[in-house]
Amino acid sequence: MPLYKTIIPNNSTSIYIWKIEESFNVLLKDITLTEYSLNRLQSMKSELHQRGFLSVRHLLKKAGYTDSDLYYNGNGKPHLKDGKHISISHSYTFSAIIISDLEVGIDIEKNREKIKIIQNKFVNFERGFIHKDDDYIEQLTVIWGAKESLYKIYPYGGLTFKNDIDICSFQIADKKTTGYIKIKNWDKKYNIHFQQLENFTLVYALENLNNG
Numbered sequence: 532m533p534l535y536k537t538i539i540p541n542n543s544t545s546i547y548i549w550k551i552e553e554s555f556n557v558l559l560k561d562i563t564l565t566e567y568s569l570n571r572l573q574s575m576k577s578e579l580h581q582r583g584f585l586s587v588r589h590l591l592k593k594a595g596y597t598d599s600d601l602y603y604n605g606n607g608k609p610h611l612k613d614g615k616h617i618s619i620s621h622s623y624t625f626s627a628i629i630i631s632d633l634e635v636g637i638d639i640e641k642n643r644e645k646i647k648i649i650q651n652k653f654v655n656f657e658r659g660f661i662h663k664d665d666d667y668i669e670q671l672t673v674i675w676g677a678k679e680s681l682y683k684i685y686p687y688g689g690l691t692f693k694n695d696i697d698i699c700s701f702q703i704a705d706k707k708t709t710g711y712i713k714i715k716n717w718d719k720k721y722n723i724h725f726q727q728l729e730n731f732t733l734v735y736a737l738e739n740l741n742n743g
Contacts, residue, residue, distance in 0.1 A: 544631035547590040558585035583621030606688035634738035636680030646671045653692035660700035676734030
């Protein structure tokens with residue numbers, strides 16, 4: 532299908548979301564890939580991953596960019612050649628990008644029971660506010676997505692979800708919270724927003740201009 536949804540959080544930020552229903556061959560049409568991207572595509576063993584990769588290139592096109600406008604640093608963090616910040620995510624049948632003048636991160640995750648099994652790997656401070664009467668899987672998925680979004684903002688890699696990133700108290704109905712990257716020389720606060728897209732959780736983080 533064409534573009535699934537566009538979100539404009541502020542006048543310098545845009546989010547584009549694609550629901551991946553097309554075949555690999557259909558997604559390969561009408562986009563031009565760099566040699567680097569072609570090599571990456573060919574190295575992917577899963578067609579689901581390939582289709583996610585291609586759908587992101589269609590989102591770039593919707594945002595007015597081409598694949599050649601995108602590059603990655605040594606830690607795998609994506610950048611745009613015009614200097615704007617970009618973050619990318621795809622999960623099963625959805626992909627999303629966020630483009631902004633601000634530091635931003637985005638994550639989209641399918642809501643799955645499995646997250647209850649792995650929660651001890653990423654939940655720390657947050658244990659104190661998880662509400663048993665709220666949707667437990669959605670809460671955990673928001674926490675994971677928020678930490679993933681902040682992890683993507685930090686340019687140097689090496690953060691641990693459990694110890695270096697804190698997400699503040701929220702309930703699912705709030706649709707927003709705040710979070711912190713708490714390491715030496717990078718103690719920053721970010722605004723976190725989240726919403727449900729069918730059986731998926733979309734989370735994105737925006738730089739808080741009141742930092743400092």
